[in-house]
Amino acid sequence: MATTLPRATTEAPVRPAIIDCDIHNELDSERDLYPYLPARWLDHLKTYGTRGPSGASYPRFLNRRNDAHPPSGREPGSDPAFTARQLLDEWNVAYGILNPLTGAGSQLNPEFDAALATAVNDWQVAEWLDPEPRLRASIILPFEHADLAVAEIERRAGDRRFVQVQFSGRPREPMGRRKYWPIYAACEAHGLAVMSHAFGSGGGPITGCGWPSYYIEDHVGPAQSMQANLISLVVEGVFERFPGLRVVSAENGFGWVPSLLWRLDSAYALLRDETPHLARRPSEYVREHVWFCTQPIEEPERPRDFLRLVEQVGADRLIFASDYAHWDWDAPDTALPARLPDEVRRKIFYENARDLYRLPDRAG
Amino acid sequence: MATTLPRATTEAPVRPAIIDCDIHNELDSERDLYPYLPARWLDHLKTYGTRGPSGASYPRFLNRRNDAHPPSGREPGSDPAFTARQLLDEWNVAYGILNPLTGAGSQLNPEFDAALATAVNDWQVAEWLDPEPRLRASIILPFEHADLAVAEIERRAGDRRFVQVQFSGRPREPMGRRKYWPIYAACEAHGLAVMSHAFGSGGGPITGCGWPSYYIEDHVGPAQSMQANLISLVVEGVFERFPGLRVVSAENGFGWVPSLLWRLDSAYALLRDETPHLARRPSEYVREHVWFCTQPIEEPERPRDFLRLVEQVGADRLIFASDYAHWDWDAPDTALPARLPDEVRRKIFYENARDLYRLPDRAG
Secondary structure: OOOOOOOOOOOOOOOOOEEEEEEOOOOOOHHHHHHHOOHHHHHHHHHHOOOOOOOOOOHHHHOEOHHHOOOOOOOOOOOHHHHHHHHHHOOOEEEEEEOOOOOOOOOOOHHHHHHHHHHHHHHHHHHHHOOOOOEEEEEEOOOOOHHHHHHHHHHHOOOOOEEEEEEEOOOOOOOOOHHHHHHHHHHHHHOOEEEEEOOOOOOOOOEOOEOOOOHHHHHHOHHHHHHHHHHHHHHOOHHHHOOOOOEEEEOOOOOOHHHHHHHHHHHHHHHHHHOOOOOOOHHHHHHHHEEEEOOOOOOOOOHHHHHHHHHHHOOOOEEOOOOEOEOOOOOOOOOOOOOOOHHHHHHHHHHHHHHHOOOOOOOO | OOOOOOOOOOOOOOOOOEEEEEEOOOOOOHHHHHHHOOHHHHHHHHHHOOOOOOOOOOHHHHOEOHHHOOOOOOOOOOOHHHHHHHHHHOOOEEEEEEOOOOOOOOOOOHHHHHHHHHHHHHHHHHHHHOOOOOEEEEEEOOOOOHHHHHHHHHHHOOOOOEEEEEEEOOOOOOOOOHHHHHHHHHHHHHOOEEEEEOOOOOOOOOEOOEOOOOHHHHHHOHHHHHHHHHHHHHHOOHHHHOOOOOEEEEOOOOOOHHHHHHHHHHHHHHHHHHOOOOOOOHHHHHHHHEEEEOOOOOOOOOHHHHHHHHHHHOOOOEEOOOOEOEOOOOOOOOOOOOOOOHHHHHHHHHHHHHHHOOOOOOOO
């Protein structure tokens, strides 16, 4: 594997190297996966289609940037060469982490879900990782079925271009529950992070009080689901049981992190008898084990409140993410609402992700 | 009604007068309600008991302060004279707002729910409001059934000692949905606030990803439900439709308010075509229409971060609440984690609630 940054042009890059932790590699259509599916499941896909829990899918959710249509005529985000030019070259992306959102992971037929995840991962290797050495990827998993998920992790773990596994933002149970522990054990053993990407649905409503009416409620709602997942991961003792585990929150924001940890610590002070398996305050586990992608950023009215928010969450726990090529993406030069000290900026845009994902340095 | 503060002792009070916006008046047992139930529903209660959605009830939830057992032998919080002595006298409470949590409002039989709510309100009048002029109360409602709820509002609206109606923290639908609008119309017409008190359950899990394992998750979780309710109230256009409506959030914290509004405003900037009934940014509605009770307070590690949080939420939108006599209550002298400027303190402990509930002044 290449360990130095290939230059797309002969000009020296004017921008400092960055790592983009949330790039969406898209299917032009599900036909892209046909070559990677065994006959039985290809037939299944053609006959029965995909079928997951409903209620969290909107056409708008997957809208793309208007300028992201490749000349090839394929859908935005589905042309590796165009993504390389428009995103990696233009912004001097040293590493980009791929997060395909394809429906694999939420199919109601478990074996089909596993076959689809395997196909997506094979497609990522053949069409994205092999041609483009700047890319890394999330392993797509049938995460509701730990045995099948662990088998897929074992299949990929030898390929270090896979840096993490992907959960949806709303699995069927809160992420700390023991049905998912074998997945965490496998990730810890192989040095893979566990990433929870906003959106998706386990079948229930996104709120604790039933189904909301508007897309904007599902657009803002993932922060609440991630709060529940984070609480669950902590109080179930996942980080005690898997001390090497690293968790990444993608597209859930982070403005809510400080107040959640204040509240959780004070609840823990009152209720620790219920969770004797916890040796430390909840905030300590989060500060040690959890990273947050920047996009979308909650923007305070006063820029210096943003600086304080970064301090509270931890400048070493934020990692830049563009969400390319979705319509609400963040360009690297305008993503942050305030001018940060250079060393903090370098951490968020490069060093934190390099260390988190143990990537060979390419900044020099 | 008295408009000056009755003194319980001949000593001048050493503490400044305060308003406590969340006092729990408890039943010693459901037998307390027998005198207030018509024969049919008394028989129903004795025969069938109470029956609501399950999944959010823990013995611990209703634990009381160890020192709150009245000499009468009744349960803590259920003896009006003792509450008056231990809370109102001791802390110079000029007004205390009662919030009984009795199961009325969540009974699955709608007519029984309405009868139980009426009984609880009659019990409040006879045993709490009539004997103690410092007390005010929330109207208990069969809030899932707007027609029955409006009838109860009409029954109480002439008694100005009822200052608001009570919703649970997790109704069956997010609070903005139109099934609840007739209730809001009645509250607006009668100058009553709408209070959402943490806890309760509409029957679904508290998280967007299913049922959590621990009580601490339900203890910390109400903040997420209130976030969903607040988003819903705003984006459904409730505050456009009912411009006089005032909403009170009780026992949900408020540290999450600023980042939620930042996120919601920026989502609105992108998605306003979906909610053309909104004329203003979401944060403007919240800042104008919503008040937050202090208890429980998220305590930042740096006291000056708490001062900034108060500014961000709005010093005129916070109202003191003790949560007496629950085990995790806040004493007025230690409730706030930082020393606030005197005028801010006076707002939070007295002036904001006086203005919100339009109470005759008793501070002087």
